[in-house]
Amino acid sequence: MFDYYKNDSFNLINILMKKLILLAAFCCMCFVCHAQQKLLSYEDLVYLVTNNLQKADEFMQSKGYTQLKAKKAGNLKYQLNVDGNTSEVEIRADGKRLYIYIATDELQQLNLINNSIAPFILTKDDSSGILNYKVRDLGNIYIMATDKVPYSPIKKDYDIRIVSDKSVTAYN
Helix, strand or coil, rough: CCCHHHHHHHHHHHHHHHHHHHHHHHHHHHHHHHHHHHCCCCHHHHHHCCCCHHHHHHHHHHHCCECCCCCCCCCCEEEEEECCEEEEEEEEECCEEEEEEEEEHHHHHHHHHHHHHHHHHHEEEECCCCCEEEEECCCEEEEEEEEECCCCCCCCEEEEEEEEEECCCCCC
């Protein structure tokens, strides 16, 4: 009779531990997803190249980027600081096409772009240190990694250029 209650309490503790582990995993995922919410993904890049500069400005500010003064009229420049790492995004309009330049030392930004474009890659080319992706519904993405000044074996500077395809134009 006592063995039955002993096993029942053991099962209850086991179930509670599993629920606690699931809750902890869910909290960790929410934290990671919230941290990447400010970084740009494939869907964000498609939105930027298919909308005008005014919508791009509103979108970037809603993501938490602060606007910097651009060198030329018709260009938008933004900066985001995350955990001591900086990301600068410049959006340039040329007619109905938009070009995006991202200069960052945030490895998560590079990983997010690589992971989010993976299902949409048409071609991939790695020549002379520049990684070139042709991506469906977006255009070409050029990624170049350089050593950080002062030198750090862990950190690198990443230059990411998005050149929209001829058929992808900004609306409105």
